Amino acid sequence: MKKIIAFAGSSSKNSINKQLVTYTSTQVLGAETTVLDLNDYELPVYGIDYEEVHGIPDNAKKFLKTIQLADGIILSLAEHNGAYSTVFKNIFDWMSRIDGKLWNGVPMLLMATSPGARGGSSVLEIAKNRFPFMGGNIVAEFSFPSFNDNFKEGNVINENLNDDLNIAIKTFEDSL
Ligand SMILES: Cc1cc2nc3c(=O)[nH]c(=O)nc-3n(C[C@H](O)[C@H](O)[C@H](O)COP(=O)(O)O)c2cc1C
Numbered sequence: 001m002k003k004i005i006a007f008a009g010s011s012s013k014n015s016i017n018k019q020l021v022t023y024t025s026t027q028v029l030g031a032e033t034t035v036l037d038l039n040d041y042e043l044p045v046y047g048i049d050y051e052e053v054h055g056i057p058d059n060a061k062k063f064l065k066t067i068q069l070a071d072g073i074i075l076s077l078a079e080h081n082g083a084y085s086t087v088f089k090n091i092f093d094w095m096s097r098i099d100g101k102l103w104n105g106v107p108m109l110l111m112a113t114s115p116g117a118r119g120g121s122s123v124l125e126i127a128k129n130r131f132p133f134m135g136g137n138i139v140a141e142f143s144f145p146s147f148n149d150n151f152k153e154g155n156v157i158n159e160n161l162n163d164d165l166n167i168a169i170k171t172f173e174d175s176l
Pocket of ligand 1: 008
């Protein structure tokens with residue numbers, strides 16, 4: 001069976017992006033999905049001086065290894081000031097020091113959500129433009145707007161959004 005990893009680009013314990021990837025991962029058929037949490041891969045803030053003195057921390061190696069063993073990736077990015085959250089950018093930077101093609105060419109369902117009407121579109125756009133240079137194979141993308149209005153008790157309650165999300169999930173499944 002194909003192995004999928006799912007995680008949010010957030011360290012919030014109430015992360016709405018984690019709620020979205022968790023829900024999405026239950027909808028993917030015919031694959032074994034593991035939901036990961038960036039809090040389990042704590043890292044120092046990336047800096048060239050730190051790297052020269054201490055090397056690359058084990059947690060960056062560990063997370064990259066997990067990506068390299070996966071047949072597919074579901075990622076939902078939190079948007080902070082129109083860009084990646086610090087915790088995501090940090091692990092991304094660390095992993096890029098080990099392997100510039102860190103996404104490993106496996107199919108990725110790339111998502112973002114926020115409480116606002118734009119649903120993290122800015123960070124989604126940044127990732128969409130950048131990941132293909134780094135082994136990213138984004139087969140489907142999804143921006144989920146106004147999370148708190150459209151997602152309740154673990155489910156998508158807006159029918160149109162649910163239909164669109166199902167289309168993205170199906171495209172991802174078919175590419176595995
Ligand atoms: C420092 C900071 C900056 C933020 N900037 C944005 C933003 O640019 N666009 C947006 O839609 N939401 C923004 N938000 C709100 C986040 O979308 C919201 O906190 C969301 O819950 C983050 O996702 P998470 O729950 O998965 O961590 C910001 C929040 C913080 C704390």
